[in-house]
Each structure stands twice: as structure tokens, then as C-alpha cells.
Amino acid sequence: MTxxxxxxxxxxxxxLREQWTLPQIIDGxxxxxxSGISPWRDQVAKAGLADVARRIRDSGLxxxxxxxxxxxxxxxxxxxxxxxxDNRRAVDExxxxxxxxxxxxxxxxPKDARGAPASRDLGAARAMxxxxxxxxxxYARSVRMPLAIEPLHPMYAADRxxxxxxxxxxxxxxxxxxxxxxxxxxxxxxYHVWWDPSLEAQIxxxxxxxxxxxxxxxxxxxxxxxxxxxxxxxGDGVIDLPRLRGWMEAAGYQGAHEVEIFSARWWxxxxxxLLRTAKTRHVAAx
Amino acid sequence: MTxxxxxxxxxxxxxLREQWTLPQIIDGxxxxxxSGISPWRDQVAKAGLADVARRIRDSGLxxxxxxxxxxxxxxxxxxxxxxxxDNRRAVDExxxxxxxxxxxxxxxxPKDARGAPASRDLGAARAMxxxxxxxxxxYARSVRMPLAIEPLHPMYAADRxxxxxxxxxxxxxxxxxxxxxxxxxxxxxxYHVWWDPSLEAQIxxxxxxxxxxxxxxxxxxxxxxxxxxxxxxxGDGVIDLPRLRGWMEAAGYQGAHEVEIFSARWWxxxxxxLLRTAKTRHVAAx
Numbered sequence: 001m002t003x004x005x006x007x008x009x010x011x012x013x014x015x016l017r018e019q020w021t022l023p024q025i026i027d028g029x030x031x032x033x034x035s036g037i038s039p040w041r042d043q044v045a046k047a048g049l050a051d052v053a054r055r056i057r058d059s060g061l062x063x064x065x066x067x068x069x070x071x072x073x074x075x076x077x078x079x080x081x082x083x084x085x086d087n088r089r090a091v092d093e094x095x096x097x098x099x100x101x102x103x104x105x106x107x108x109x110p111k112d113a114r115g116a117p118a119s120r121d122l123g124a125a126r127a128m129x130x131x132x133x134x135x136x137x138x139y140a141r142s143v144r145m146p147l148a149i150e151p152l153h154p155m156y157a158a159d160r161x162x163x164x165x166x167x168x169x170x171x172x173x174x175x176x177x178x179x180x181x182x183x184x185x186x187x188x189x190x191y192h193v194w195w196d197p198s199l200e201a202q203i204x205x206x207x208x209x210x211x212x213x214x215x216x217x218x219x220x221x222x223x224x225x226x227x228x229x230x231x232x233x234x235g236d237g238v239i240d241l242p243r244l245r246g247w248m249e250a251a252g253y254q255g256a257h258e259v260e261i262f263s264a265r266w267w268x269x270x271x272x273x274l275l276r277t278a279k280t281r282h283v284a285a286x
Numbered sequence: 287m288t289x290x291x292x293x294x295x296x297x298x299x300x301x302l303r304e305q306w307t308l309p310q311i312i313d314g315x316x317x318x319x320x321s322g323i324s325p326w327r328d329q330v331a332k333a334g335l336a337d338v339a340r341r342i343r344d345s346g347l348x349x350x351x352x353x354x355x356x357x358x359x360x361x362x363x364x365x366x367x368x369x370x371x372d373n374r375r376a377v378d379e380x381x382x383x384x385x386x387x388x389x390x391x392x393x394x395x396p397k398d399a400r401g402a403p404a405s406r407d408l409g410a411a412r413a414m415x416x417x418x419x420x421x422x423x424x425y426a427r428s429v430r431m432p433l434a435i436e437p438l439h440p441m442y443a444a445d446r447x448x449x450x451x452x453x454x455x456x457x458x459x460x461x462x463x464x465x466x467x468x469x470x471x472x473x474x475x476x477y478h479v480w481w482d483p484s485l486e487a488q489i490x491x492x493x494x495x496x497x498x499x500x501x502x503x504x505x506x507x508x509x510x511x512x513x514x515x516x517x518x519x520x521g522d523g524v525i526d527l528p529r530l531r532g533w534m535e536a537a538g539y540q541g542a543h544e545v546e547i548f549s550a551r552w553w554x555x556x557x558x559x560l561l562r563t564a565k566t567r568h569v570a571a572x
Contacts, residue, residue: 109524117508120526126483155441157481158508158524168483195443197412197454222403222444227510238395238444240406 001242004257009282010036010064012216012260013043016274018267022047023055025271030059032275036256038065038103044093053096064256065148065187065214066090066099070161071107072132073125075118079110080128087136091145100255101148101213102140103187104133108159117158125162133184134176141183148213149173150187155227166193166202173211181210188248189216189260191231194239200247207251215248217241217286218261229264233277235285245286257282287528290543295568296322296350298502298546299329302560304553308333309341311557316345318561322542324351324389324500330379339382350542351434351473351500352376352385356447357393358418359411361404365396366414373422377431386541387434387499388426389473390419394445403444411448419470420462427469434499435459436473441513452479452488459497467496474534475502475546477517480525486533493537501534503527503572504547515550519563521571531572543568 011034013025020028022043029037037056044052056063069090074080094102106129112118119125133147140147149169152161163169169186177184186206193199206212219237224230234241245257259278266274297320299311306314308329315323323342330338342349355376360366380388392415398404405411419433426433435455438447449455455472463470472492479485492498505523510516520527531543545564552560 117524120524120529122481122526153440154481155439155510155513158506162481164481165483195408195440195448195450197451220444224441224513227441227513238403238406240408243406 001246003283004245004286006279006283007035008255008257009034009279010038010062010256010258011275011278012038012067012258013040014067015259015261015266015278016271017043019271022052026055026059026061028271028275029061032272032279034275034279036062036064036258038063038067038258038260039097040067041090041093044097049093049096053098056097062256063097063099064258065101065103066094066097068103068105069136069147070104073107073110073128073162075110075112080132083132084135087132088139091136091140091143094145095143099145101146101185101187103214104147104149105152106133106149106161106163108157108162122157122162129162130172130176133172137176137184141180146183146185146213148185148187150189151192153192165196165198166206167198170202170206170209170211173209185211185213187214187216188212190239190241190244191216191218191220194220194244199244203247203251207253212248212251212253212255214258215253215255216258216260218259226264229262231261231263233261233266234259234281241286257286287532289569290531290572292565292569293321294541294543295320295565296324296348296542296544297561297564298324298353298544299326300353301545301547301552301564302557303329305557308338312341312345312347314557314561315347318558318565320561320565322348322350322544324349324353324544324546325383326353327376327379330383335379335382339384342383348542349383349385350544351387351389352380352383354389354391355422355433356390359393359396359414359448361396361398366418369418370421373418374425377422377426377429380431381429385431387432387471387473389500390433390435391438392419392435392447392449394443394448408443408448415448416458416462419458423462423470427466432468432499433470434473435470436475437478439478451482452492453484456488456492456495456497459495471497471499473500473502474498476525476527476530477502477504477506480506480530485530489533489537493539498534498537498539498541500544501539501541502544502546504545512550515548517547517549519547519552520545520567527572543572
């Protein structure tokens with residue numbers, strides 16, 4: 001097994017969101033010799049889209065993805081229309097910053113006004129996701145921004161994403177864009193899919209279909225003390241990251257290795273130390 | 287959709303483990319007119335196997351399952367031998383209390399002496415599980431105790447069970463006991479499998495294969511605040527329990543509906559109130 005190329009490292013900006021603004025994260029990545037970045041919409045909005053686009057262009061950073069579109073299910077037509085419009089804006093922003101793809105976290109059950117689940121119909125939510133992606137795809141295709149469906153861990157099925165396996169995401173790709181591998185693909189985040197008994201086969205399938213648009217890395221800690229914000233740094237958990245990377249490479253993936261760590265612990269750490277650790281661990285443990 | 291038959295209600299004794307001893311739980315079930323029970327090994331050990339077996343016989347309670355065997359993976363041959371012997375004792379105990387089946391929580395990655403994961407090789411753990419079930423099956427078959435593989439939620443893949451989907455459990459059944467539907471089947475726990483896009487199809491498959499040995503109910507809360515002990519009472523969460531029961535019934539399942547709720551909240555409640563609520567919700571919300 002070869003080591004990963006340090007030039008493949010990319011930093012998902014959620015990883016540093018509690019310590020730094022987006023301009024500071026851009027500067028930090030440049031200072032540490034990191035070549036890729038993947039910004040979140042809320043951080044872009046705070047810093048201003050035009051300013052962020054200019055800073056990224058000037059920095060020379062590759063943009064491995066833009067986080068995120070999605071959240072398609074809604075209780076009524078007005079809600080779904082609002083999601084559609086918001087997603088088109090996300091596509092435009094992704095274009096403005098030169099992202100490789102817009103990552104789609106598709107949403108779970110429709111929510112009520114207070115944000116609580118307002119339905120138990122997971123099948124209906126999945127149908128809304130399919131319809132929402134189909135509609136967004138027309139727009140994204142017209143401006144040439146690829147969409148990457150990110151299957152999320154089954155523990156998020158109710159509240160974040162009802163696409164929960166790579167097989168399910170690829171079925172959507174094949175159904176919605178059967179002859180168009182440029183416009184619709186998948187983002188493989190190890191945290192969400194590492195447990196899947198069919199992972200190796202589905203990564204190979206994604207490769208054959210030319211749908212591997214993004215690869216996100218971190219680690220699964222044992223014990224995991226929080227469903228949202230207790231992800232681990234590569235090497236600190238139980239995911240066999242070199243093996244998963246090997247499956248990605250065997251499937252033809254040569255893109256970025258995007259470090260995305262939601263972690264109350266890491267958010268409390270010195271951000272320069274975090275980036276140094278991410279660089280080291282990327283090579284040594286992923 | 288018809289209502290569930292109250293006579294199908296069974297109480298998994300983990301649900302009341304913090305309030306009552308096993309003899310108290312048996313008495314409580316009888317007092318509340320509940321017809322089934324599913325005891326845990328540690329509670330049986332504390333009360334004494336012979337005494338528990340006599341009490342259950344005298345109570346007339348049906349024993350919908352015995353929790354639990356499994357935990358097959360180990361770092362070395364000695365560890366796997368210890369698991370084998372312990373699992374044979376679990377089979378004997380299940381026989382002594384007249385259980386419908388021994389439920390298998392198969393184990394995750396091998397652990398070190400302090401109980402921490404000592405490997406990242408999930409594939410190897412799954413192979414140990416397959417071998418462990420195969421070996422236990424010979425013994426269980428000889429004494430006519432059915433084994434029920436329980437797929438656990440993917441969030442437990444590392445530390446509790448590396449069988450994480452119903453499809454995976456059924457593949458094991460077909461591989462290990464191809465012509466013997468009496469000895470090896472599955473336990474379907476809604477908490478673990480409700481998110482699965484292939485659930486309806488896999489329940490139907492399990493029915494065709496005559497492998498549906500047990501059905502466990504509770505609910506998935508949003509938000510879930512703890513990975514282990516924040517399960518919900520039926521009706522308090524997002525699982526479409528009547529729909530899932532419909533799939534089980536369409537697949538031919540007519541057995542118990544076993545309430546298994548690991549919940550710090552419910553463990554702090556009056557146990558009689560808990561049983562009253564479980565009875566009501568079983569009919570009204572499952």
C-alpha cells in the first residue's frame with residue numbers, strides 16, 4: 001500500500017469553524033502548505049461570497065467541494081419550493097468559488113416550524129429527495145456544476161439524510177442521470193459508510209459508473225459520546241482508512257482527501273496544531 | 287391496518303432492569319396481564335437459573351427469547367474458545383427457561399484486555415462471527431434451541447455487532463443453515479433496522495425463508511442524546527411501527543412483539559407506570 005500524496009489533502013472548513021473565520025482558514029491552509037479546501041455555506045455567507053471567491057482564487061487552493069445543498073423534504077409545496085430556490089443559490093455559490101462539486105445532504109423526514117420531525121413516512125421523504133435532486137439536476141447541469149450525493153450514517157436518517165448507503169445513492173444516480181456521469185455522483189465520507197458490509201463492492205460500482213466525486217476522511221471513535229460532534233482524527237479510531245483508500249484508488253479515484261471532523265474536542269484545540277496533526281495523520285494513518 | 291393483539295406483547299427484561307429484579311419483573315408482567323417475557327442472562331444469573339425457570343413455568347409466561355449469546359470475535363484462540371463455551375452455557379440456559387430462541391448479538395471488533403478495540407479489521411471480525419455461529423449451531427441444533435441473529439444498528443458496528451443489516455443476517459442464515467429453517471433465523475429489532483431502504487424487501491425475504499424468529503419494538507427519538515440508552519417508548523419517536531408490523535405480518539410473522547427499551551429516562555420511572563404505558567402504546571402506536 002502506497003502512502004497518500006500530501007497534495008491530495010483538503011480541509012473541510014467545518015473542521016475549524018469554532019476557531020477561525022473562513023478567511024483565516026484559507027490563510028491557515030496556505031501557511032501549512034495544504035492544497036485543498038471545502039467551505040461551508042454559512043461560513044461563506046459570513047465572510048461574503050465575492051471576497052471568499054477572490055481569496056480562494058488568489059490562494060491557489062483547489063476547492064474539493066462545497067457544503068452543502070440538499071434538505072429536500074418539506075411538509076408542503078411552499079417548503080419544497082423554498083428548498084429548490086435555496087439549492088439553486090447553493091449551485092451558484094459553488095460555481096463562484098470554483099468547487100469540484102456541490103455536496104448534497106439530502107434531508108430526513110419533513111420538519112415542522114419548530115424543526116421537529118412532522119412525519120414518520122420515510123418512504124415519502126425518500127421520494128421527495130429523488131424529485132428534489134431531479135429538479136435541481138436540470139439547473140446544475142445547465143451551469144455545469146456537478147452534484148455529489150453524500151449518503152449519511154443511518155443514525156441521521158430521521159433528521160439529516162434519508163440516503164443512508166452508497167448503494168442507495170448510486171441507485172439514485174443511475175435513475176436520475178443514467179447517461180450523464182459528469183453531473184451526478186457521490187461523496188464517500190468514511191464516517192458514514194465504513195460499517196457497510198457492501199462498501200468495497202459499492203465503491204467498485206461507483207468507480208465503474210464514474211460517480212466518485214469526493215472522498216471525506218476522519219475516524220470513528222470508540223466510545224462515541226455524541227451523535228454529532230464526536231468524530232475522530234484519522235488514526236484515533238477504528239476505521240481502516242488505508243484499506244478504504246485502497247478501495248477508492250482501485251476504483252480509479254484520484255481526487256482530494258478531504259478532512260472533515262465535527263468534534264467538540266478538536267474545536268477546543270489550537271487550529272495550527274490541528275492542521276499540523278491533520279497533515280501528519282493524512283500521510284501516516286489514512 | 288388491524289391493531290396488534292395484546293396477547294402478542296412481551297417484555298424484554300432490560301426495559302426494567304434498573305427498577306426490579308427478574309422475579310419482580312415476572313410478577314409485574316403477570317399482575318399487568320402481559321403474556322410474554324424475554325430475560326437477560328445477567329438478571330437470570332443474579333436470581334438463579336433454577337429459580338427463574340420455575341417462576342416462569344409457574345407464571346405461564348411465554349418466553350419470546352433469551353438475551354443474549356454472541357460476542358464471537360476475540361484476539362486469540364483462547365478468547366474464541368471462551369466465547370464458545372460461554373455461548374453453549376447460554377444455549378443451555380435458554381433451554382432451561384423454555385425460550386423461543388437464543389438471540390445473538392454477534393460482537394464487533396476484537397477487544398483488548400481493557401475492553402478497547404484491538405483491531406480495525408472488520409472483515410476479519412465478520413469472518414470470526416460466521417465461524418462462531420457455525421460452531422455454535424452444531425451444539426444448539428443438537429439440543430433443539432433455535433438461534434436468532436440480531437442485526438444491530440451500524441452505530442454499534444465497532445463495539446457490539448458487526449452484523450448490521452437484515453440482508454447480512456439472512457445471508458449468514460442461508461450460508462450456514464441452508465436447509466434448516468428451524469435452527470437459524472433472525473431477530474428484527476425496529477431500532478436497529480428501521481432506516482434501511484431495503485427493509486421491506488428483506489423482511490419479505492426473511493418470511494419466504496421462514497427465518498423470522500423474533501420482533502423487538504421501541505422507538506427512535508429525535509434528537510437521540512445517547513448512543514446506548516436513549517431509546518423511546520413506542521409512539522414517542524419517528525419509526526412507523528404499524529407499517530413495519532404490517533411488513534412482518536405480510537411475511538407471515540405471528541409471534542411476540544417484544545418491548546425492549548434501553549433508556550435512562552424510563553429506568554428512572556415507576557415500573558408499574560412503565561408497564562401500563564407499554565401495554566397502551568403496544569395497541570395504540572405499534
